[in-house]
Amino acid sequence: MRNPLSKQIVEIQPSGIRKFFDIVSEMEDAISLGVGEPDFDTPWHIRDEGIYSLEKGRTFYTSNAGLKELKVEICNYLERKYNLKYDYNSETIVTVGGSEAIDVALRAMLDPGDEVLIPQPSYVSYEPCAILAGGKPVIIELKEENEFRLTAEQLENAITEKTKILILPFPNNPTGSIMSKTDLEAIAKVVIDHDIFVLSDEIYSELTYGEEKHVPVATIPGMQERTITINGFSKAYAMTGWRLGYACGPKEIISQMIKIHQFAIMCAPTTSQYAAVEALKNGDGDVETMREEYDGRRRYLLHRLNKMGLPTFEAKGAFYVFPCIKHLNMTSDEFAEKLLRTAKVAVVPGTAFGRCGEGFLRISYAYSLDDLREALDRIEVFLNDLNAGKVK
Amino acid sequence: MREKILTFIEKNSRIDLEELAIILGVDKITVMNELEAMESEHIICGYHTLINWEKAGVERVTALIEVRVTPQRGMGFDKFAERIVNYPEVDSVYLISGGFDFMVTLSGKTLREVSSFVSDKLSPLETVLSTKTNFILKKYKDHGTVMGEPTKDERMKIVP
Secondary structure, three states, X not given: OOOOOOHHHHHOOOOOOHHHHHHHHHOOXXXXXEOOOOOOXXXXXXXXXXXXXXXXXXXXXXXXXXXXXXXXXXXXXXXXXXXXXXXXXXXEEEEOHHXXXXXXXXXXXXXXXXXXXXXXXXXXXXXXXXXXXXXXXXXXXXXXXXXXXXXXXXXXXXXXXXXXXXXXOOOOOXXXXXXXXXXXXXXXXXXXXXXXXEEEEOOOOOOEOOOXXXXXXXXXXXXXXXXXXXXXXOOOOOOHHHOOEEEEOOHHHHHHHHHHHHHHOOOOOHHHHHHHHHHHHHOHHHHXXXXXXXXXXXXXXXXXHHHOOOOOOOOOEOOEEOOEOHHHOOOHHXXXXXXXXXXXXXXXXXXXXXXXXXXXXXXXXXXXXXXXXXXXXXXXXXXXXXXXXXXX | OHHHHHHHHHHOOOOOHHHHHHHHOOOHHHHHHHHHHHHHOOOOXXXXXXXXXXXXXXXXXXXXXXXXXXXXXXXXXHHHHHHHOOOOOEEEEEEOOOOXXXXXXXXXXXXXXXXXXXXXXXXXXXXXXXXXXXXXXOOOEEOOEEXXXXXXXXXXXXXX
């Protein structure tokens, strides 16, 4: 029989955390700090709208780009929150999670050989999506000394004649790093000088802590016309399973994205779209409550990790911290595996998010305080044993 | 800061103070001082435990009693309330708007205990015009807490 597979897909490596997933799944008493989704349930009034839409029999396709009502609410939200103005009709598309928006945007914009700049550590899908879209991923390694922010200098050095798109994954999974307005202005200058485009994945935009609030890169002068802003409902409203996201950007790009989306997906789930309208209309309070809760856990984790000898920079976004283990003379993979086998705590090795994540771990705080306390107690004992030479 | 402390301890009054201070991003001393101050100002009126008595196998009856009263000259409704709050079996006394005046919640060991409170103590009061006793059959949610089994974390254990 002939080989049924595409060479390209076979060459793409599966996500590096698969191995851990398999071990953890079999360990009944393991505490996992490896989850990248909120621990909250979707607020009831949002679920209720979804249920109501089903009761009313709203079980048909919506238009390809999404329900008009939802697109209008998305644009209202971006305007009231960031003074970012998009036309709901021509500059907005509702997608199946932020993930689909990333994929569709790359496919709409890349020609074979175009280079895509991907800062890492970052979410696992950018690189394979860029390859599948015919592009060539070029990795920019973010540095801890910059708090894992992207600097204009790093960007400048990575740009070639073939560079077409820069992916901006902030607030960042897995580091928790954010970009300030000043940081973005410096990036914008380089982007405009070299006439490249930005795909800004802002799925964690509602989750920043402290004084610095999230700034969409499209609000920087000159950037809106060259930026695709991607966001969604998963993280802000604890709606991961609803699979709903969106992208806003110049109409020339959005209209092509709608074409791909139309042929591949048809439309995002109708029930989810109705629920999302409610989320945007009346969900600000829920977001605030969850953010407060995350912030407390974040402070608790930072305090304890630093105290127990895992230096951790102050992450100000998303729901992750990214402690450093370089001083322990083992790889992230080894550490994570030992921690799991001896202390029964699962964390994700930084390398799952790019080679430069080596020496770091991603710890999620999408867990109750009780779970976090128990897990940290176990990690502390593990570290003491490790230092005493008791762990093999 | 006070509101933050209160919001937190309303759900978990047993939290370690040092931990609470870390979570709120302040010194332990600050938290301790605020708590002490709020206790003496009677903003914090007590630290109670939410118990599912049914599950504990302890027989307990709770009733919500709607009471209509005649307000008294110069005292309004306060006089009635001041009398009623003194009974240890009374859990709460609220003055409310609408079709009746007071909502009194009461718990006792048996139906008879509760009904005899109503007939012997409450109804004979001069100012009481009428009472209506509603017995609680099942508690689904109390003090913001759903009484059923705790839900299990059904998320996949590792998600990028």
